[in-house]
Amino acid sequence: MVRERYLEQLNLLKESVLSLGEMVKLIFRDSMTSVINLDIELASKTLALEPEVDRLEEEIETSIFDLLALQQPMASDLRLVVSTLKITADLRRIVGLSINIAKIPGRIKGGHVKPLIDTRKMADIAGFMLENSLKAFETQDVELAKAAAARDDEVDKLFYAVWVELIEMMAKDTSIISRATNLLFLIRYLERIADHCCNMCESVVYLATAERVKLN
16 A cells, blocks of 8 residues: 555656646747747736746655655656656746746837747747657657757757847847847747756656766
């Protein structure tokens, strides 16, 4: 009976992280939609979701501490607990960055200074990485985790290309500095989100193999 309860707690912990992941995906997707369309109403709705994320994070941390204090997990189960703690932290940071993105529409007046073609590509890749890092965690799929993390190079290349373009545009027209600066922040947030997805993929590899690897 005790063992059954222990396994149930482990399963619930994993399900809680996946539930948090679904919330994070929603916040990231809506934050990007709000900034692409400069939709202040959607941005406000997205910002209002942060307390729910805090609640889920607190529940996960409480479950982890209970497991550590009362159940003394064995090696493989302990890896699940440790990986869960790290993945939860990365998901929370992705939310923080997404919240920063959702604040941008309220600061941009007069429309974007350039079409957000490459920026949207960055967001699409980061969204792919987030989706597949969570799938890899759910299934302990090492190859999927590595494939998701490998796309970080694409995000980095797009980041530097857009960064240079915006700097050159500001040098030519100082009147756009405020709007362009917000886009510089946006691409930096996206680059950091991709990095946190890489961290999650590293946690998946550790969970499945007990090996610590650097995928970023």
